[in-house]
Amino acid sequence: MxxxxxxxxxxxxxxxxxxxxxxxxxxxxxxxxxxxxxxxxxxxxxIAPSVARVFADTALKMGTPEGFHGYAPDYGYNFLIDAIIRADYAPRGVSLKPEEVFISDGAKPDVGNLQELFGADARIAVTDPVYPVYVDSNAMAGRLGSFDGGRWSGLCYLPCTAENGFIPPLPPEHVDVIYLCYPNNPTGTVLTKDQLKVFVDWALKEDALIVYDAAYKAFITEKDIPQSIYEVPGAEKCCIECCSFSKTAGFTGVRCGYMIIPTSVTGTVGNERVSLNRLWQRRMSTKSNGVSYPVQCAAAQVFAPxxxxxxxxxxxxxxxxxxxxxxxxxxxxxxxxxxxxxxxxxxxxxxxxxxxxxxxxxxxxxxxxxxxxxxxxxxxxxxxxxxxxxxxxxxxxxxxxxxxxx
Amino acid sequence: MxxxxxxxxxxxxxxxxxxxxxxxxxxxxxxxxxxxxxxxxxxxxxIAPSVARVFADTALKMGTPEGFHGYAPDYGYNFLIDAIIRADYAPRGVSLKPEEVFISDGAKPDVGNLQELFGADARIAVTDPVYPVYVDSNAMAGRLGSFDGGRWSGLCYLPCTAENGFIPPLPPEHVDVIYLCYPNNPTGTVLTKDQLKVFVDWALKEDALIVYDAAYKAFITEKDIPQSIYEVPGAEKCCIECCSFSKTAGFTGVRCGYMIIPTSVTGTVGNERVSLNRLWQRRMSTKSNGVSYPVQCAAAQVFAPxxxxxxxxxxxxxxxxxxxxxxxxxxxxxxxxxxxxxxxxxxxxxxxxxxxxxxxxxxxxxxxxxxxxxxxxxxxxxxxxxxxxxxxxxxxxxxxxxxxxx
Known part of the structure; x- marks a missing residue:
């Protein structure tokens, strides 16, 4: 075996x-x-009182013929997808189609599973220090080489320290995927739109993908800090964004997140261009059965006044x-x-x-x-x-x- | 990219x-x-009225300081694990340790994700016809060769038809993993303990793993049909069992399942024997954040009188x-x-x-x-x-x- x-x-x-x-x-x-x-x-x-009430009401109604819901749609209920687009993206000038939003049981599973879409020999870059899931999930898939002296031989590290003001340098060579998390875990630092644009421009030029983890976006207080990578022009062609209700709404024990995969983001399989949105659809419909209905109702209530x-x-x-x-x-x-x-x-x-x-x-x-x-x-x-x-x-x-x- | x-x-x-x-x-x-x-x-x-009530009560209490629960334990709450062992296994003479039970958001994700533990060149066998997730999840990992004329070149098919009474033949050559699902999806047929023993004995001899999907076990009405593969002696050394509340308790829209991985099930990495339980722990702690607390409370209520x-x-x-x-x-x-x-x-x-x-x-x-x-x-x-x-x-x-x- x-x-x-x-x-x-x-x-x-x-x-x-x-x-x-x-x-x-x-x-x-x-x-x-x-x-x-x-x-x-x-x-x-x-969790917020009104959110708990919606959660409880819909849970109780699952015990009635009228309120019962079986399998959720694989990619999430439209009422939640629409609420996310309307409340979370439209006000920032970001326009998304419903099929570009995927509801999940959290950003950690999303970010851990997403690497399944990458080629076995895709080269990965991460900011350093970094949320360990980006690294470990790629290591488990055999993409990072060997671990020696606290470093993966095949991983491209982008050091972020006091010396460079926690602004990651661009990768010194071609990589296929860059993981960025802002507001950053663990450093708590942020990048301005101009600083992010440097990465988006590089990704477009290099045909790289940016996986942008925005799990902490609700904590942004400063005005010129983007809450979504899609506020940067061109990001819709090279960026996937992961979000979560865990930190926004205290859902660590409720479990709901979402991932944005614009249909215009593509990669290569041999000589062909392939849509990552389509690959993720296939991955999700094969390995997931959607997210609990009461949980999605509770998540939608987070966007109510x-x-x-x-x-x-x-x-x-x-x-x-x-x-x-x-x-x-x-x-x-x-x-x-x-x-x-x-x-x-x-x-x-x-x-x-x-x-x-x-x-x-x-x-x-x-x-x-x-x-x-x-x-x-x-x-x-x-x-x-x-x-x-x-x-x-x-x-x-x-x-x-x-x-x-x- | x-x-x-x-x-x-x-x-x-x-x-x-x-x-x-x-x-x-x-x-x-x-x-x-x-x-x-x-x-x-x-x-x-x-879903059952008392189960819906527990689900709703615990959901509502998530909005209070006393009832709030953050991240669940990665592998599930002990109250649910204990209930499963006590109500689902002990009465059939199957003894399990708490660390051998993993709570998840459903059997489909479990069975889709489990193949991550297998080697890239592990050889797979499935009964035919078969629940597509076993096949597609391995195909996505590149283990099945090419798809041609409705068949995967690298997959071992065990035909089940009226001609053989839907009793699968043993694989004609070594395989690393056999997927069995009983009561079967899609045929609705079952195997007796003696018929299952043939597979367990073969797996022990061949150092193969059996992934036993028991999602439909609640529907068993005949006395001599085992509800768990572990009713067969030796299964604790070569079998993983997947179960779900979806069909048992109507949880398709609630999402809860569990997987049994005895600590005595091992496979090989090079010349070493490695515990699958330990690998799965690592996989789950890296890529999952556990299952919603109210969902696990609702699942535990399924075992109450x-x-x-x-x-x-x-x-x-x-x-x-x-x-x-x-x-x-x-x-x-x-x-x-x-x-x-x-x-x-x-x-x-x-x-x-x-x-x-x-x-x-x-x-x-x-x-x-x-x-x-x-x-x-x-x-x-x-x-x-x-x-x-x-x-x-x-x-x-x-x-x-x-x-x-x-």
Whole structure:
């Protein structure tokens, strides 16, 4: 029985699984430690009241002949697709056709599964540090070569550090796919429309695809920061965009996301141009059975006036936490990035400390769980991610504890 | 931008998409035709009242600080895993550890994604006719060679027809994976424990994996038919089992399933033995974010006494429909299979008519939508699938209409 060597030989565990293990071991050894988690990107505030009501109402009606719904359309219900186009894209001057929007159970599955459309020898570029799913999902498909000294031999890394202001350089050679995530996970930094245009222009010239992860777009507060890559002219020919209700509306435990694949995005199979939209349709109709009806109704309510207002209250709450973290750490002399258009604050570790050492230090001395930058890639070494998803009280206390041990 | 040639070159559409297209075209041309659908395997009865109540209660509580749940555990909540082990396996003498059960958003995604664990050159066998997902998901990964004359050059077909009583022969040569689905989709037939043991013994001897799809197990009425492959000794060393709440509890529009991967199932990577359970953990933690909390609560309620009683009422209703179909067609002189331990009746087409011709005939003359056997594989030619998931009234009328045009 021959197995996939690429999955079997993946290095270490998935970052958050490794953190979970270390935290569990610490808790077992110190059962009285009152840990505060500013690590994993899970939200803590309940979903919006009106959204929960719609979710519950439609769930209850699934038990009645009138309200029952069987298999959802493979690519999502039109009522949700239309709401996304109308509320999320039209106001920014982005025009989409319904068949260009695919509803899913989240951006992580989407972004993990999307690489199935790429050729086995497609060359991949990622910003570094990076959300691990882009890398691991391609590694599992055997596209990245071997892992040695913390780097994949076949992966093109685009370093983002304080030195270049977290603006990734263009790939130094041809790649087939570039993953960009803005507002960025893990650094919390953003790119302006002009900075994104450099990538779109390059992708058009090089016949490359940009996978644009906009999962955190609801946190954008600054005016000239685009919420969608399609605000950049030409992006409709070379970009796929992933979005999620997880961070926008606290849906981490509800599960709903969506992916935009314009019909004008094409790639090559031999000498032919092939539509990625068509390939994804085929992939989804073969391997998915759509998303729960009550979940899609709840997601649509996020765009209703009351739902939107409630949802934005939570976003503001988290953004205030981010500000508390950044301000507090900066006062203590730390160098911090992000936290303005993002729930993530990316701090430099004190005295160039290794990020896993800083993780262990904070866990042990401050009882605060963060995420070591090295877990996001080689250029994450020397940095540490703190997230704004805890309560204001716990966030304030965590900042005090962290600054206390610096 | 290099794309996956195997997806791009997949023949025709996914079976049910093709049926949908033909039906839509017919409806457009004949807007007054009152179609009855005995085609796609979607259920029609609402989910059980107590299950809907739990679903709605937990959904509503997601809007409160006390009831909110963020990311679910990657592999499912323990309360649901425990309920599955206790209610679904222990009574049949099958003992499972919690880490051997993986909760998902359905058996179709599970069975479509599972092949990611197999080596690129793993050789695959399927019973023929077959549920298309096993074939298409492996074809997309490039494991099946080329499609020519209705057959994949690299796929091992195990023909199941009236001639061999729908008992598949063993593969004539080594294969790495055999997909078995019992009660079978599309034929509605079953295998006894002794018949399954032949496959388990062969898999153990050949170091092959059996992927056992038990999505229809709730429909088993005969005593000596196993509900789980693990009732067969040795299966815990070579079998993975996929199950779903879709057909058991009408969850096609709710989305919940589960997969059993015993820790003792291993395969090879080079000269090493590797645990499939561990590979699947890695796959799931990288590409999935778990299943909605209210959905998992609803699924657990299926095993509660009231939930179970309600759910079995719907199963009985569908089984009665299946009996109506089979009895009615047999009275009219048709040769039928299945429909006793299954919601599917597999009929031979009259006078050896081609199955897509019979599809068009029934659509045009009887306004009944069924599924042409050829869509399930070469040995499905000359057969036709009718499903028991419509109402009793519509089912009766459909049988009358069908027998009227024979």
């Amino acid at each position: 021959k197995l996939n060597a690429h999955i079997a030989s993946l290095p270490a565990g998935y970052l958050f699984a490794e953190i979970g293990k270390r935290v569990k071991a610490y808790q077992t050894a110190h059962p009285d430690a009152d840990l505060i988690r500013l690590g994993i990107g899970d939200v803590t505030r309940p 009351d739902g939107h207002r409630e949802v934005m209250e939570s976003i503001s709450y988290y953004l205030n936490n981010a500000s508390v973290i950044r301000t507090g750490l900066e006062k203590a002399g730390c160098r911090c990035f992000g936290g303005v258009n993002s729930p993530y604050v990316w701090m430099q570790t004190p005295d160039g400390m290794k990020s896993w050492d800083f993780f262990d230090l904070l866990l042990d001395k401050a009882h605060v769980v963060g995420t070591p930058g090295e877990g996001f890639g080689p250029s994450g070494e020397g940095y540490f991610r703190l997230t704004a998803f805890n309560t204001l009280e716990k966030t304030k206390e965590a900042v005090e504890r962290v600054t206390g041990v610096l | 290099k794309l996956n040639a195997h997806i791009a070159s997949l023949p025709a559409g996914y079976l049910f998409a093709e049926i949908g297209k033909r039906v839509k075209a017919y409806q457009t041309a004949h807007p007054d035709a009152d179609l009855i659908r005995l085609g796609i395997g979607d259920v029609t009865r609402p 009231d939930g179970h009683r309600e759910v079995m009422e719907s199963i009985s209703y569908y089984l009665n429909n299946a009996s109506v179909i089979r009895t009615g067609l047999e009275k009219a002189g048709c040769r039928c299979f299945g429909g006793v331990n299954s919601p599917y009746v597999w009929m031979q087409t009259p006078d050896g008519m081609k199955s897509w011709d019979f599809f068009d005939l029934l659509l045009d003359k009887a306004h009944v939508v069924g599924t042409p056997g050829e869509g399930f594989g070469p040995s499905g030619e000359g057969y036709f699938r009718l499903t028991a998931f419509n109402t009793l009234e519509k089912t009766k009328e459909a049988v009358e209409r069908v027998t009227g045009v024979l």
